[in-house]
Amino acid sequence: MARLNINGQNRDVQVAADTPLLWVIREQLGLTGTKYGCGVAQCGACSVHLNGEVVRSCSMRVGDVRPTDRIVTIEGLSPNSSHPVQRAWAALDVPQCGFCQSGQIMAAAALLRKTPRPTDKDIDEAMTNICRCGTYQRIRAAVHQAAGNGNSGTSGRANRKS
Amino acid sequence: MTKIHDTTRDISRRNFIVGSAAVAGGGLALGLDLPLASAQQAQNAGNEVGIWVVVKPNNDCVIRIARSEMGQGTLTGLAQLVAEELECDWRRVSTEGLTPGQNLARKRAWGDMATGGSRGIRGSQDYVRRGGAVARTMLLQAAANEWKVPVEELTVSNGTITHAKTKRQTNYGRVAAAAAKLTPPDPKSVKLKDPKDWKVAGKPMKRLDTADKLNGSKVYAIDIKLPGMLNAAIKDSPVYGGKLKSIDDSKAATMPGVRKIVRVGDSGVAVVAETWWQAKTALDALTIVWDEGANGKVSSATIAQHLETGLTATETNGERREGDALAAIAGAAKKIEATYSTPFLSHACMEVMNATVRLTADKAECWTPTQNLEASLAALSSASGLPLTQCEVYRHDLGGGFGRRGGTQDYVRKAVLVAKEFPGVPVKTIWSREEDQTYDFFRPISMCKFSAGLDEKGNLVGLHVRVSGQSINAWLNPAAMAGGRDMRQLQGYWAEPGDAQLGYAVPNLLIEYAMRNTHVPVGPWRGVNTNQNGYYMECFIEELARAAGKDSLEFRRAMMAKYPKHLAVLNAAAERGDWGKPLPQGVHRGIAQFMGYGSYSAATAEVSVDAQGKVKVHRMVLALNCGHAVNPDQIAAQVEGSVAYGLSAVLYGECPVENGRMTSLNFDTYQIVRLAEMPKVETVIVPTGDFWGGVGEPTICVVAPAVINAIQAAIGKPVRSLPLKNVKLV
Numbered sequence: 001m002a003r004l005n006i007n008g009q010n011r012d013v014q015v016a017a018d019t020p021l022l023w024v025i026r027e028q029l030g031l032t033g034t035k036y037g038c039g040v041a042q043c044g045a046c047s048v049h050l051n052g053e054v055v056r057s058c059s060m061r062v063g064d065v066r067p068t069d070r071i072v073t074i075e076g077l078s079p080n081s082s083h084p085v086q087r088a089w090a091a092l093d094v095p096q097c098g099f100c101q102s103g104q105i106m107a108a109a110a111l112l113r114k115t116p117r118p119t120d121k122d123i124d125e126a127m128t129n130i131c132r133c134g135t136y137q138r139i140r141a142a143v144h145q146a147a148g149n150g151n152s153g154t155s156g157r158a159n160r161k162s
Numbered sequence: 163m164t165k166i167h168d169t170t171r172d173i174s175r176r177n178f179i180v181g182s183a184a185v186a187g188g189g190l191a192l193g194l195d196l197p198l199a200s201a202q203q204a205q206n207a208g209n210e211v212g213i214w215v216v217v218k219p220n221n222d223c224v225i226r227i228a229r230s231e232m233g234q235g236t237l238t239g240l241a242q243l244v245a246e247e248l249e250c251d252w253r254r255v256s257t258e259g260l261t262p263g264q265n266l267a268r269k270r271a272w273g274d275m276a277t278g279g280s281r282g283i284r285g286s287q288d289y290v291r292r293g294g295a296v297a298r299t300m301l302l303q304a305a306a307n308e309w310k311v312p313v314e315e316l317t318v319s320n321g322t323i324t325h326a327k328t329k330r331q332t333n334y335g336r337v338a339a340a341a342a343k344l345t346p347p348d349p350k351s352v353k354l355k356d357p358k359d360w361k362v363a364g365k366p367m368k369r370l371d372t373a374d375k376l377n378g379s380k381v382y383a384i385d386i387k388l389p390g391m392l393n394a395a396i397k398d399s400p401v402y403g404g405k406l407k408s409i410d411d412s413k414a415a416t417m418p419g420v421r422k423i424v425r426v427g428d429s430g431v432a433v434v435a436e437t438w439w440q441a442k443t444a445l446d447a448l449t450i451v452w453d454e455g456a457n458g459k460v461s462s463a464t465i466a467q468h469l470e471t472g473l474t475a476t477e478t479n480g481e482r483r484e485g486d487a488l489a490a491i492a493g494a495a496k497k498i499e500a501t502y503s504t505p506f507l508s509h510a511c512m513e514v515m516n517a518t519v520r521l522t523a524d525k526a527e528c529w530t531p532t533q534n535l536e537a538s539l540a541a542l543s544s545a546s547g548l549p550l551t552q553c554e555v556y557r558h559d560l561g562g563g564f565g566r567r568g569g570t571q572d573y574v575r576k577a578v579l580v581a582k583e584f585p586g587v588p589v590k591t592i593w594s595r596e597e598d599q600t601y602d603f604f605r606p607i608s609m610c611k612f613s614a615g616l617d618e619k620g621n622l623v624g625l626h627v628r629v630s631g632q633s634i635n636a637w638l639n640p641a642a643m644a645g646g647r648d649m650r651q652l653q654g655y656w657a658e659p660g661d662a663q664l665g666y667a668v669p670n671l672l673i674e675y676a677m678r679n680t681h682v683p684v685g686p687w688r689g690v691n692t693n694q695n696g697y698y699m700e701c702f703i704e705e706l707a708r709a710a711g712k713d714s715l716e717f718r719r720a721m722m723a724k725y726p727k728h729l730a731v732l733n734a735a736a737e738r739g740d741w742g743k744p745l746p747q748g749v750h751r752g753i754a755q756f757m758g759y760g761s762y763s764a765a766t767a768e769v770s771v772d773a774q775g776k777v778k779v780h781r782m783v784l785a786l787n788c789g790h791a792v793n794p795d796q797i798a799a800q801v802e803g804s805v806a807y808g809l810s811a812v813l814y815g816e817c818p819v820e821n822g823r824m825t826s827l828n829f830d831t832y833q834i835v836r837l838a839e840m841p842k843v844e845t846v847i848v849p850t851g852d853f854w855g856g857v858g859e860p861t862i863c864v865v866a867p868a869v870i871n872a873i874q875a876a877i878g879k880p881v882r883s884l885p886l887k888n889v890k891l892v
Contacts (some may be wrong), residue, residue: 027439074377095233158401
């Protein structure tokens with residue numbers, strides 16, 4: 001039995017304490033926007049926010065989450081896809097298959113909360129999730145756009161021709 | 163027609179996103195999202211006008227899609243082609259995915275549903291455009307009948323029909339019911355637009371399928387929830403061809419949630435439980451003894467020895483011969499030899515293999531990510547024993563495909579075997595990442611031995627190419643190998659124009675394939691054999707250019723006069739890639755061109771190699787002639803993605819074999835390029851408008867050679883095996 005605060009609601013779940021938070025989110029809570037990709041904290045498809053920090057939920061035991069910890073999943077990021085990251089993702093048509101994008105968006109949102117105007121280096125360091133379709137170029141541009149940096153960002157501007 | 167998804171919701175979501183991104187107050191569009199009264203809903207179901215278009219009374223147009231969407235953007239491109247001929251309002255377009263059961267029930271009216279070989283657009287563009295034109299013709303005729311005027315006097319724009327003489331107007335929504343009752347004209351009789359006049363097709367329209375990928379609401383097959391559903395975790399013999407000898411389930415059987423431990427065929431086992439995590443935990447608690455057979459002794463080293471025999475064998479399995487290459491090389495002023503190799507690679511789709519199956523006495527249903535819905539239906543039918551007409555596969559967009567989820571359908575068959583143990587109960591079988599990596603159909607391993615002769619002026623006078631490696635056809639489609647010949651493994655080296663033609667004229671040319679199969683399952687992997695063959699050929703050409711003391715671009719150009727399309731994309735990549743212009747200190751440039759999937763590709767790469775031998779790819783420019791460019795922004799997205807996919811293979815990709823089994827089972831060892839390693843990619847689309855080429859796969863084959871040729875420029879020596887993580891560069 002665990003009590004979780006998820007997307008602003010308290011939820012009680014009957015589950016073994018060593019179950020990964022990811023599978024509790026997907027199976028017990030029915031929130032399937034958070035994805036299984038690797039199970040070993042490599043790909044980031046399972047990224048959620050824990051007290052505002054991005055964490056890889058596949059490698060976190062639900063028993064280690066306190067009832068007071070605030071968990072936010074992609075479903076709770078904004079009520080209507082209006083988070084600046086979601087809007088930038090839509091504006092630049094970032095997703096291809098889309099499977100990793102929940103995690104990418106959660107990672108980007110956490111980055112911008114800490115670093116509202118990230119440099120390319122900041123983005124390199126924070127955005128370590130795997131996208132097999134290879135949408136990285138648009139992810140970088142969309143993070144800058146969400147930050148109000150313009151499409152190319154601080155060091156990106158130097159690369160731009162013309 | 164059964165409901166696939168609620169298109170009203172889709173379009174309203176899309177409008178909302180677009181509206182909210184553009185201006186505050188997407189409120190009107192959001193209003194559409196309110197639940198409709200059921201009577202209105204029934205009326206709003208729309209009228210089928212021809213087979214590809216459904217027009218709703220409110221003038222919304224639903225365009226039907228038969229091919230699979232796995233991120234490559236085909237869904238949007240096909241809708242653009244239909245909408246172009248339909249002359250509807252693009253802002254009111256949504257899509258509806260067809261199921262194989264529907265296609266079968268209508269005698270395959272919607273044609274081939276397979277989505278591979280970069281054929282999604284080019285393989286269906288003609289009949290879907292005709293489908294749009296047929297619908298337009300019927301809608302106009304319905305208006306003409308209502309107004310009792312000749313149809314020739316009507317004009318249409320954005321779904322609004324006008325009769326100028328009498329100043330009357332109506333729209334598609336109002337005439338759709340009458341149009342639906344008309345007999346459709348023969349699709350072959352309708353005239354298609356000249357692509358020069360396109361207004362929707364050929365334009366960088368936003369994707370139609372983005373909105374629900376941003377908020378977690380998109381339901382991939384792995385996300386499906388059904389009443390009473392059970393979950394299964396599955397494991398197969400880690401050694402291909404191995405068998406299950408014994409299972410000790412004394413611990414697993416009593417673990418929480420476990421319902422049953424199921425043998426799957428003679429080589430697999432699954433645990434069925436209430437949740438997948440319970441199933442996976444119990445699966446890991448099984449003690450399994452495998453009969454590994456002789457394959458348990460196979461390793462990367464023994465496979466390499468096997469392939470090496472193919473480099474010199476006298477018997478071959480396909481060749482292309484022009485002139486006398488061996489004599490020309492023997493008599494040449496300068497002789498150059500090299501042997502290249504590439505490893506097995508897994509697809510590693512982000513969404514692991516999965517299938518949910520529900521079997522009753524008279525019905526088999528499946529929810530699964532598939533590139534070939536009809537192959538999934540066939541697998542469901544054969545594994546369940548029910549006729550095709552009692553089977554249905556429900557469409558879900560895929561979390562990546564890359565060739566893994568095409569004709570093989572192994573995962574559907576196995577999921578059916580698991581579900582058979584629970585009649586009437588839906589069972590979702592999910593492969594763990596490790597099992598997904600174990601049971602792939604890998605990109606085939608191969609080696610390539612070159613010998614070449616240059617004359618005293620440095621011209622290539624003879625070239626001998628010997629590819630030795632595993633055959634995809636031998637594993638998946640032996641019927642395609644007449645007389646044991648298999649030219650597919652020489653993809654990109656073919657003489658025939660139009661698909662994967664070698665773009666060089668060499669006076670004496672001998673290209674041969676020696677088949678060397680292994681026990682490892684192989685299959686198509688985005689770009690298939692153009693990947694290996696493009697790397698081999700273009701890097702060896704680079705070696706020849708350097709041996710001849712010539713510029714890499716000029717050396718190629720001199721052999722390409724007979725191949726103007728290959729040459730044009732090479733020139734485009736060179737020009738936009740600043741060939742010959744200075745680079746920052748320590749940065750070097752490489753170039754390559756190759757052809758596959760009916761399209762012409764070329765690339766430049768700017769790369770640096772640091773003192774520790776670490777490679778950084780800074781910028782790549784890729785030029786592509788795919789004939790017609792249906793959505794330039796989505797073509798750019800595919801090109802960008804092909805760089806990431808190709809670069810992962812260059813830097814890290816390999817699936818080593820030890821004791822008969824794969825050892826690289828997750829992303830910690832099977833590394834994938836991440837954002838920090840992604841170069842700046844510039845896409846140069848140079849469509850000539852006189853053919854229809856593919857987009858998803860063609861450009862990946864020039865990524866490796868452009869990068870490796872830049873490395874050769876940096877370090878002064880060739881790199882003849884991939885991935886780079888195994889190569890000491892400095």
